[in-house]
Amino acid sequence: MQTELILSGFGGQGIMFAGQVLSYAAMDAGKQVTWIPSYGPEMRGGTANCTVVIADEEIGSPVVKNPDVALVMNLPSLDKYEPLVKPGGMLVINESMVDRGARRDDITVVTVPCSEIAEEIGSIKMANMVAVGALLSGLKELTVADVEAALNAHMPGRHKHLLPKNIEAIHKGYEYARAHTVKAKG
């Protein structure tokens, strides 16, 4: 079993960290995992993405053309990755940063206003964790509890005070996504 995810957004939206959180959770769940960033000469405000592969056996390619899951935090990412998701796969859209819905109906689409939900909780910086929660609603390999445990285990001590809000963000994203999922046709 192997699941491939691409997470993409503006630099500064916490996309790399979101991918790492999933990777920690996968590792702690005893799985094989690779996390690879796009590491070009990028900067805050430019586009950034990372690829996460979760598997039961030795992982071959850490790079993926057609992911099972794409999380897109902005419009350029939606334009780029919507056509690439495997048929039957899942697309998670940060509704706050796009001006259109998904065009495909052969994939499961989860549309969540991540930035707004994060602001309600207290900071737009947690939009990435809302998105992680939304993503978990359709990911068989990991549960919200896995990710919570991973955050607890690996977040450096100086950031521990941020944990409750981040966990709240994951739950809110998860719950919102459960109510706003359009399943793939066929």
Place this chain on the structure above:
Amino acid sequence: MARELWEGNQAIAEAAIRVGLEAYFGYPITPQNEILEWMSKRLPELGRAFVQAEAELGAINMVYGAACTGARVMTSSSSPGISLMMEGLSYIAGTEVPMVLVNVMRGGPGLGNIAPSQADYNQICKGGGHGDYHPIVLAPASIQEAVDLMPVAFDLAEKYLNICCILIDGSIGQMMEPVELPEMRPVVRKDYPWAVNGAKGRPRRILTSIYLDPPEEEKTNLRLLKRWREAQEKEIRYKEYFIEDAEFVVIGFGTAGRVALSAVRAARAQGIKVGLFRPITVAPFPYKRLAELARQASAFLVVEMNAGQMLEDVRLAVNGSIPIEFYGRLGGVVPFPDEILSEIQRVAKAKLRADSDPIADWMKRMEMIAR
């Protein structure tokens, strides 16, 4: 030890520290800066030596000096920086002192870019700087493998009084994987009979790479060759996947090898009897094993992130006995598994000739890609 999620560059640096690295000298260059950064923090806190040199030339000559004292020493850089070190590397080879070199390759030639590449294979596997010598070159395909090869690299360098290079590309340097690191070992300075470490109470020792008398230089060259032949005999490493009943064999090292693993699995799922051979020592090269596989398989497919540099070694191993096809991506482009899968499908179906020109055929297909 528990598994921890590590970035490749940092894991390599920490692994070197834990297996007794005494001194590191380097100069920053992407995509390997995190090695230097990690060393700059960790070595001073452990009371060991770290110097960010004024340039790569300074760094490699500091390594040279430290190696002459018998210290466990390394440097790291990326392609253009490695080119700058070539003079020093040749002197180190000629002086017969051990060192470890990490090259996190990027796209070239010239300044190129910072994307993953395997285009420095020939440069390091075929000698590096001037003169008649062969560094030992290890090409891990994952962070765990790189970590596990760090102590091996130091041991090989010290056993064969040679440069041992860990050859990876930017993607292995930048990615994260769960890793088990080795336990921290104490630094042990070996009492080498050649080390220049203070002559008080014993005869002077001289370490040099200058032999003005050609017959003396010839003796030195023969000494290097003898050690190299021994390494060829004893130190070959590789990993095989699905080889037992393979009718076709894909051959790739490092990242190209692991991307090919995904393609080989997908081809197996379609019923194609294909295996993967991933050299870990690319110098010395596993010629003998490939010659054996050439008697089993009906064709080879070589996959690289360069224009067919290792392909030449594979052709040498096979010696025209079976067809060899080639697929390469250049300039910092990493192939996706589906590209290699369609190459495997093509090789499995096509009527191939052992005397065809794999580079010419691949270039024709590349023109299709470029269009």
